[in-house]
Amino acid sequence: MLKQKILERRAGIVTYGLTPPKEDNTPEKIAEIANKLIDRMRNTEIDGLIIYDIQDEANRNEQERPFPFLKTIDPTVYGHQYLAQLDVPKIVYRCVGKYTEDELAEWIASDPGQDRFSVFVGPSSSQQEIRLSLTDAYELSRRANEKLILGGVVIPERHLRKNDEHLRVVQKMTSGCRFFVSQAIYNVEASKNFLSDYYYYCQNHQIEMVPILFNLTPCGSLKTLEFMKWLGISIPKWLENDLMNSNDILDKSVNLTKKIFEELLEFGLEKGIPVGCSVESVSTRKVEIDASVQLLNDVRAMIDRKLMVAR
Template identity: 50%
Template sequence: MLTDKIRNKQSGILLYGITPPKIKHTEDEIKEIAKKHIDRISALPIDGLVLYDIQDESDRTDEKRPFPFIKTLDPCEYSRTYLKDLEIPRVVYRAVGNYTSETFPAWLEITKENQVHSVFVGAASHNLKKPMTLPEAYRLKKEINDNLCLGGITIPERHMVKHDEHIRVFSKIDNSCEYFITQCVYNLEASKIFLTDYAKYAKDNNKEVVPIIFTLTPCGSAKTLGFMKWLGISIPNYLEEDLKASGDILHDSMKLCIDIFKELYTFGKSKGIPIGCNVESVAIRKEEIEASIELLHEVKKIMEEN
């Protein structure tokens, strides 16, 4: 069970992430997409399925969004209504700014019916006025369903600038977060520095570490690369130039992801940190989705061999 692995602080948690269909789809189209998701995901050797809760991040940056923002189905509703035949634990993201003081508690009440895993996400920009804040979401979770297996977001690259990502993590642990899923990782150095400070702070302050689940995504085109950068994914300049110049960007990005995870998995475990992986595809092109499946199987091998 995913809950047991998280609460026993085990290494090797393996997740696969998807985005629900866009609301512009017809009912028949949504059912067809769901069927493809079920067929693809049911065969994967994963501990859980991540369903993202998408918010418009245009206020986070002045750069033009490479693809237009289109609202998606609520991840809980998509999971409950269209993926009910998929017998895999779910990790449902909640962009708390999308909810109100009425709708968020109502959802928390539903989570008491069975063991749900969630990740709370704050607003993409501090400039946004949202009806629900992250601290309020944490408070309501404790009041309504404290047994909810809650995770948080961590961004190792932010640590290179602010040097306090490990402090943010422990603050969220104090607010009952039991695991963390990172933003997509292409910056190995940033992740290793974060893990080092995370382990040191835990040791110096007699605190327990919780699982860190690194997100990987293959990149199959210059357009996908541009979108990844717009999303805030940190790609070192030399890697970006290598990928742009690559004759096979998908193959080379896959190799990068495999090498990065292999290094992080052994490095984290050497410091006593349980390390996991979440594989996703930010693009909807068939080639990139298939590459994400191949990447997941390669990550599984790394976990089994180490």
């Protein structure tokens, strides 16, 4: 169904995102972590599972990283070997600058004949050394595997500064991207501004819009809040104040993110923009992971209600 929903440009796609376990874990520990996730996902209704390919983003931010960067196991290995029991499509991220052309080409061409999904990610800053550019990776994908359904990254917060995120998205669409996933959002104005410019540009140039999945993540502690800001997530001052002074920061953040997404979903439905959602936890704390799963279920129910009314 994920392929069909993407190709038909449907609203309401829902995914769950996760980072693979650390590379220094034993196979037994990795299996234990995977089994906990499988148990959490049993009673959820998701269209796909996003598995991130992380890179050290120290060059992007001069401030000290709140949590140390540790390498993780390959997302393809984690998805195929450890999460095989989750019978949903796996959307594997690829930080293309980490790989040579031959390495990425081999990965793209693997499993011929099967529908596969990936999101290509470029460097986190202009100072980062890369082995392959995003443009070259898109071209490589077109040549090596026409059945790879490719997605891209959208950063609504960047639209506040440059007002050109919709143009970046359209350019990536011409390179083969058929859906987009945002980084975690807490700034509804940035996201609505992007959606508005995306909508009117596509209308004026007779371009069919592709699904935009807005990423939601709970914030369960001041440490998580600090990490989210380090990652570049735009959090308006009023909202940050509310979180910092809340008696229950986790509950407050979950309610806020649901309201933000509801506003974006309604905005998209009104204009015919295929808006969807991806949920994750940037924290490894059990309470925040559990909250992300509950958020996922709440958003799924919200989408189902809104789509039923829209029909």
